[in-house]
Amino acid sequence: MDEIKIKNLSVINNEKGDLLKGFLKSENKAIDVNEVYFTEINPYEIKAWKRHKTMTCNLIAVRGKIKIVIQKKDKNYLTEILSKDNYKMITIPPNFWFGFQCITEEIGLLVNISNEEHNDDEAEQIDINELMFDWN
Amino acid sequence: MDEIKIKNLSVINNEKGDLLKGFLKSENKAIDVNEVYFTEINPYEIKAWKRHKTMTCNLIAVRGKIKIVIQKKDKNYLTEILSKDNYKMITIPPNFWFGFQCITEEIGLLVNISNEEHNDDEAEQIDINELMFDWN
Numbered sequence: 001m002d003e004i005k006i007k008n009l010s011v012i013n014n015e016k017g018d019l020l021k022g023f024l025k026s027e028n029k030a031i032d033v034n035e036v037y038f039t040e041i042n043p044y045e046i047k048a049w050k051r052h053k054t055m056t057c058n059l060i061a062v063r064g065k066i067k068i069v070i071q072k073k074d075k076n077y078l079t080e081i082l083s084k085d086n087y088k089m090i091t092i093p094p095n096f097w098f099g100f101q102c103i104t105e106e107i108g109l110l111v112n113i114s115n116e117e118h119n120d121d122e123a124e125q126i127d128i129n130e131l132m133f134d135w136n
Numbered sequence: 137m138d139e140i141k142i143k144n145l146s147v148i149n150n151e152k153g154d155l156l157k158g159f160l161k162s163e164n165k166a167i168d169v170n171e172v173y174f175t176e177i178n179p180y181e182i183k184a185w186k187r188h189k190t191m192t193c194n195l196i197a198v199r200g201k202i203k204i205v206i207q208k209k210d211k212n213y214l215t216e217i218l219s220k221d222n223y224k225m226i227t228i229p230p231n232f233w234f235g236f237q238c239i240t241e242e243i244g245l246l247v248n249i250s251n252e253e254h255n256d257d258e259a260e261q262i263d264i265n266e267l268m269f270d271w272n
Contacts, residue, residue: 016183017176017243024253025170033169034161036249038198040153047152062174062245063199107153109198111247113172117160 004070004078005091009060011084020087022060023113028091031056035117039110041066041102048099049131051124055116057092059100064108069133071097077133082110089113099128101135140206140214141227145196147220156223158196159249164227167192171253175246177202177238184235185267187260191252193228195236200244205269207233213269218246225249235264237271 007027012019023033041047041064048069059068061082068090070078081103082088092098102108116122128135143163148155159169177183177200184205195204197218204226206214217239218224228234238244252258264271 014176015178016181017178017238020174020176022174023169023172026253033159033172033249036159036169036172036247038156038158038196038247040150040156042151042153045152060174102153109245111172111174113169117162 002093004072004093004096006080007089007091009087009089011087020062020084022111023058023089028058031058031115033113033115035114037112037118039112041100041108041110043102043105043107046099046101046128046135048128049097049126050099051097052094053122053124054094055114055122056094058113059090059092060088060111060113062109062111064102064106065104066108066110067101067103069099069101071131097126097131138229140208140229140232142216143225143227145223145225147223156198156220158247159194159225164194167194167251169249169251171250173248173254175248177236177244177246179238179241179243182235182237182264182271184264185233185262186235187233188230189258189260190230191250191258192230194249195226195228196224196247196249198245198247200238200242201240202244202246203237203239205235205237207267233267
C-alpha cells in the first residue's frame with residue numbers, strides 16, 4: 001500500500017450523543033493496529049511537517065475542523081478539511097510529508113490509528129517553511 | 137483476561153496542542169485491535185446499561201469528563217471519572233454490565249478500542265432502571 005486513501009466514515013445519530021464509526025479491521029485488512037493516539041491542535045495552530053519512514057497513519061478528526069495537507073509524489077499538495085460534518089479517515093503511507101492545521105476557534109482532535117508504535121528514529125520533521133505551501 | 141483493568145496514560149504537553157497517548161500493542165499484547173470507534177455523550181446524559189458477550193472494551197476519554205460505572209462480579213459498582221486530567225484507559229472484559237455519563241456541560245467523547253468488530257448479536261442492553269445504581 002503506497003497510495004494516499006480517503007475513506008468516508010459513518011456517523012450514527014443518537015439523541016444522547018452520536019456514535020462515530022472509525023477503524024474496522026475487515027475494511028483495512030492490510031493494517032495491524034499497533035498504536036492509537038490522539039493529537040490536539042489548538043485554534044489556528046499548524047503542526048507541520050512530518051514524514052514517516054515506515055509508519056502508515058490513519059487519521060480521523062473527531063473534534064473541530066482540521067485541514068490536512070499532504071505533499072503528493074508529484075510535489076503538488078492534497079488538502080482535505082476533516083470534521084464531523086465531513087467525516088473521513090485519511091490513510092497516509094510512509095514517505096509523504098504532511099501537516100495539519102486547526103481552522104476554527106474550537107480545539108481540534110485528530111486520532112491516529114497506526115501500524116507501528118511511535119519511534120523517534122522513524123519520524124522526520126522539518127520546519128514549516130521548508131516546504132512552500134500557503135496555509136492561509 | 138477476565139478482570140477490569142485501569143491503566144494510567146500519558147499526556148505530552150505541547151504549546152500547539154497536547155499529544156494524548158492511547159493504546160500500545162506492546163503494553164496490551166492480548167488485544168488484537170479489530171475496531172476503533174468514538175461515542176459522544178451529550179452533557180449530563182447517561183448511556184446505560186450494556187454488556188458484551190465476547191468483546192473486550194478499552195475505553196479512553198479524550199474530551200470532557202465522563203463517569204464510567206461497571207458492575208463488578210460481587211454486584212458492587214466500580215466507578216471512575218475519566219478526563220484528560222485523570223487520563224486512563226479502562227479495560228472491560230466481556231460479561232460486565234457498564235454504563236457512562238457525561239458529568240459536565242462539555243460534550244464527552246469516549247474512544248473504544250476493541251478486540252472485535254461491533255455486532256448487535258454480541259451486545260446486550262437493558263434499561264437504566266434495571267440495575268440499582270444512584271447516578272446522582
